Amino acid sequence: MLHIQNVTKVYQTKKKKVVGVDHVSLTIEKGEVFGIVGYSGAGKSSLLRCINLLERPTSGNILVDGTDLTKLKGENLRRARLKIGMIFQHFYLISQKTVGENIEFALKAAEMPSNRIQARVKELLAMVGLEEKIDVYPAQLSGGQKQRVGIARALANNPSILLCDEATSALDPKTTLSILHLLKKINRELDITIVLITHEMNVVKEICDRMCVMQDGKVIEEGSVYDIFANPQELLTNEFISSVVSFNIPEVVLKEVKGQVVKILFKGKVAGQGIISDTIQQFNVQGNFLHGTIEYIQEQALGIFIMELIGQTEDIHKAIAYIETRGAHVEVLHNAI
Numbered sequence: 001m002l003h004i005q006n007v008t009k010v011y012q013t014k015k016k017k018v019v020g021v022d023h024v025s026l027t028i029e030k031g032e033v034f035g036i037v038g039y040s041g042a043g044k045s046s047l048l049r050c051i052n053l054l055e056r057p058t059s060g061n062i063l064v065d066g067t068d069l070t071k072l073k074g075e076n077l078r079r080a081r082l083k084i085g086m087i088f089q090h091f092y093l094i095s096q097k098t099v100g101e102n103i104e105f106a107l108k109a110a111e112m113p114s115n116r117i118q119a120r121v122k123e124l125l126a127m128v129g130l131e132e133k134i135d136v137y138p139a140q141l142s143g144g145q146k147q148r149v150g151i152a153r154a155l156a157n158n159p160s161i162l163l164c165d166e167a168t169s170a171l172d173p174k175t176t177l178s179i180l181h182l183l184k185k186i187n188r189e190l191d192i193t194i195v196l197i198t199h200e201m202n203v204v205k206e207i208c209d210r211m212c213v214m215q216d217g218k219v220i221e222e223g224s225v226y227d228i229f230a231n232p233q234e235l236l237t238n239e240f241i242s243s244v245v246s247f248n249i250p251e252v253v254l255k256e257v258k259g260q261v262v263k264i265l266f267k268g269k270v271a272g273q274g275i276i277s278d279t280i281q282q283f284n285v286q287g288n289f290l291h292g293t294i295e296y297i298q299e300q301a302l303g304i305f306i307m308e309l310i311g312q313t314e315d316i317h318k319a320i321a322y323i324e325t326r327g328a329h330v331e332v333l334h335n336a337i
């Protein structure tokens with residue numbers, strides 16, 4: 001378990017103090033994939049680097065399985081940090097060393113006996129699907145392959161936590177997906193807790209269990225990815241979600257609306273049931289779809305539909321009440337009646 005307790009990071013520049021992280025507290029469970037989302041400058045990197053003490057927090061504590069890293073120094077801190085692996089947007093492989101030697105470097109740093117190193121390198125490369133690249137130099141690899149080497153190196157010393165700093169931001173969408181699937185596999189098979197920072201909601205939707213949103217160094221919203229997609233509380237969170245699930249109805253369409261425009265949210269199995277057709281059949285209302293999608297988040301369906309309901313106000317109210325009794329959530333977005 002990872003406890004981030006009231007962590008603040010203040011940078012002292014020549015002219016002024018800059019608050020990178022502002023009193024952040026988070027609890028990340030063992031085996032969880034946790035996403036930290038925010039725009040540039042929100043404090044994501046600062047917070048991530050505080051977790052493994054690449055940045056020493058100005059105040060607050062970082063507890064990994066009960067050990068407070070901020071209280072450790074020297075050799076004890078070095079040992080504790082070996083249990084936290086990290087991967088980076090720009091990979092940071094050593095260009096003069098081969099793939100195998102890059103991984104060896106991490107094993108030697110942890111003082112693994114030399115007779116065990118080669119077998120471990122092979123095992124790690126097999127895990128990331130790159131066995132045949134052992135003698136190749138980083139310059140001869142694609143971006144996705146470089147990140148796989150980065151992942152193998154980060155896993156070298158059997159960490160319990162893997163920190164991912166915008167790990168897929170330099171990759172194309174298809175390669176991003178393959179790296180995210182690899183991270184999920186590592187999380188499941190090795191029971192490694194993953195904390196990732198990203199400005200891409202797609203990344204969070206793909207692999208995270210829980211997430212938080214940061215702004216101005218603070219956590220402004222936190223919860224399960226499913227709940228946050230279903231019911232974001234903050235404007236900024238909504239903005240991030242809109243980048244994945246967008247429901248902008250053009251003004252020209254809204255101008256022609258004669259009834260009420262409602263957003264209907266179906267959670268879980270409810271998404272698969274014919275609630276809307278049942279409603280139209282049972283009540284004296286006409287329904288026009290303006291927008292709709294069913295998203296799958298952690299293999300759970302989340303249906304979001306925007307509909308125009310036309311009819312007498314009383315009938316529309318009855319229809320809405322009926323939809324809600326069937327377990328869906330209805331929000332009136334526009335009323336032209």
Ligand SMILES: Nc1ncnc2c1ncn2[C@@H]1O[C@H](COP(=O)(O)OP(=O)(O)OP(=O)(O)O)[C@@H](O)[C@H]1O
Binds near residue numbers: 047
């Ligand atoms: N070494 C530093 N010295 C001074 N200020 C810093 C330093 N590192 C970060 N900051 C400042 O702290 C704030 C948070 O930056 P941080 O890099 O953590 O944000 P971020 O969300 O990761 O953004 P990005 O994705 O662009 O890296 C910013 O105002 C930044 O300018």
